[in-house]
Every structure is written in C-alpha cells, then in structure tokens.
Amino acid sequence: MTAAHQQSTPGHVYLVGGGPGAWDLITVRGMRALQSAEVILTDHLGPTAELDKLCDTSAKTIIDVSKLPYGKQTAQEKINDLLVEHAHAGAVVARLKGGDPYVFGRGFEEYEHCLRHGIDCEVIPGVTSAVAVPELAGIPLTQRGLVHSFHVVSGHLPPGHPRSRVDWSALARSGGTIVVIMGVRQAGAIAEALIDATLAPTTPCAIVQEGSTEREQVFRCTLGELEETMRNNQVQSPAVYVIGEVAGLGIDQPWG
Incomplete structure (x- = not known):
C-alpha cells in the first residue's frame, strides 16, 4: 500500500481549484492534494504546465483531459468516467481545474457523478481568474x-x-x-x-x-x-x- 493510500481513503477524489495560472497561486490544501494523489486529471488552464513544481509528477499517472476553445475537446462524460474508474480501482485521484471548480468549471457535475457512484469527493476551492x-x-x-x-x-x-x-x-x-x-x-x-x-x-x-x-x-x-x-x-x-x-x-x- 502506498503512502497516499495510508493517508487517504481509497477511492477518494479531490476536485482541486488550480487558480488563475501561476503555479504558486494554488492554495496550500490544493497543493497537498496533488502531492497525495496517484492519478491527476489536468486541463490546459491553471498551473498544469508547471505541475512539477507542485508535486513529483514522475511518481504519478497524469491524464490530459483538456477542453481547448474551438479545439481539442475531452467529453465531460469521459472525464466523469475516468474519475470513477480510477477511484474504484483504489487510487487517490486529483482533478486539477483552472480557477475555481464551481465557477464555470463544471465541477459540481463531477462532484455529483462521484457521489452517485459511491466515491468520496472533496472540493478544494481555487482563486477564480x-x-x-x-x-x-x-x-x-x-x-x-x-x-x-x-x-x-x-x-x-x-x-x-x-x-x-x-x-x-x-x-x-x-x-x-x-x-x-x-x-x-x-x-x-x-x-x-x-x-x-x-x-x-x-x-x-x-x-x-x-x-x-x-x-x-x-x-x-x-x-x-x-x-x-x-x-x-x-x-x-x-x-x-x-x-x-x-x-x-x-x-x-x-x-x-
């Protein structure tokens, strides 16, 4: 069992608000969630480009679920399914979002999806852009x-x-x-x-x-x-x- 599992409930999901873009504008609680996670779902907003300054990315599974404006789109349903899939496998999962998860971030949809599938989910607010x-x-x-x-x-x-x-x-x-x-x-x-x-x-x-x-x-x-x-x-x-x-x-x- 990993240290992350010893400290957190298996199957736990964190919805992490990453802030407006600069890596050091994430909250302390958000940074700790990234450090404890084994799987991180990221998009193109927030501190994704400098994720290695917040946690040891070499020890984690990083999944890009970006929704680029008028470009690459990862379906929301796919993101929801990935959260549940990895959490059901026993992983601690962090969903890193730009800004705040509940300000035009569709965070509540992900939160509800986790709860419907019996996954414990914690929302960590972020500084909205x-x-x-x-x-x-x-x-x-x-x-x-x-x-x-x-x-x-x-x-x-x-x-x-x-x-x-x-x-x-x-x-x-x-x-x-x-x-x-x-x-x-x-x-x-x-x-x-x-x-x-x-x-x-x-x-x-x-x-x-x-x-x-x-x-x-x-x-x-x-x-x-x-x-x-x-x-x-x-x-x-x-x-x-x-x-x-x-x-x-x-x-x-x-x-x-």
Whole structure:
C-alpha cells in the first residue's frame, strides 16, 4: 500500500481549484492534494504546465483531459468516467481545474457523478481568474464611491443565443463592473449588445491575456473599441476582460 493510500481513503477524489495560472497561486490544501494523489486529471488552464513544481509528477499517472476553445475537446462524460474508474480501482485521484471548480468549471457535475457512484469527493476551492486576473493587472472590481457590485459572466455564447442565460440588457443597466471570461470570440457581439442596452461606447474596458503568468498582456480601450482591440492585438484565450469605470483605474503591472 502506498503512502497516499495510508493517508487517504481509497477511492477518494479531490476536485482541486488550480487558480488563475501561476503555479504558486494554488492554495496550500490544493497543493497537498496533488502531492497525495496517484492519478491527476489536468486541463490546459491553471498551473498544469508547471505541475512539477507542485508535486513529483514522475511518481504519478497524469491524464490530459483538456477542453481547448474551438479545439481539442475531452467529453465531460469521459472525464466523469475516468474519475470513477480510477477511484474504484483504489487510487487517490486529483482533478486539477483552472480557477475555481464551481465557477464555470463544471465541477459540481463531477462532484455529483462521484457521489452517485459511491466515491468520496472533496472540493478544494481555487482563486477564480475572474477576480484574480484583473487584480494582478492593477484593476479593482469595486471601488468606494464609484462602483459597489460586479458581475461575472461567461461569454462563450453570443447575446441572443437560445442557450445563453445571460441577460446583457440587465447587466448594462446594473451600474456594476462586468467581468467576461471565455468571451474572446464573442467580444464584438457582446459590446454591441451592451451598447444597444444603454452602456456608452466610451465605457472603459481592459483586456488581460494569460493573466498571472510571465506572458501576461494588458490592453486598455473603450467598449466601442473592444472588438478592434482584440483583433489588432491578436488576443487569444485564456483572456478576461473588464467592462466598467474601474477598467480605467490602476496601472498595468504584469505579474512576474
């Protein structure tokens, strides 16, 4: 029996939030879960590229279950099955996710699947990129006397899509900061919907690409310039953009 099995219940699954990207922004509990795991399911977000700084990867089975935007896709059902398969075989399994497992991470689906199959599952929160990435770029999401709320939304589906649950008109009227994740491709449609719903084209915006890493880039623009700025700078995922008065505050300070 391995040390991991001696310390943990056989068949245990950890859903680990890996944070916004930099390896040292994972929580201590998350790092310990990776160290105790025998099998790690990773994707392209979070600290996957520097996993060896968090645990001895040579002693573990590493399985890539990435879901690349408009690219390679590992079916969610396959991921669910892998968790159960390895846990039923007696392994301690860590499912490493970018950001927080329950913020657009489908973590609850994996949690429910484990419980339905009799697998003990522990969720370890992570630092969500929706908050951390703007913060590390010097952008507050709230500011006393300026804005008292913020809203985090997925931009994966365009405004008006039948499967979208985002009320862009309500967001435009809210007066709060809008943080969009997974929204690079739909930036133009999102900007148009917000402007049509009362937000001024001059509303400040900030785009942060690969936030928290040495490759971080920050671009400032207005809402009316959002799509053009994305295109001119060839912005790609992962990227977060902030819409609202706070996007005009702060000093760009790439993490490093």
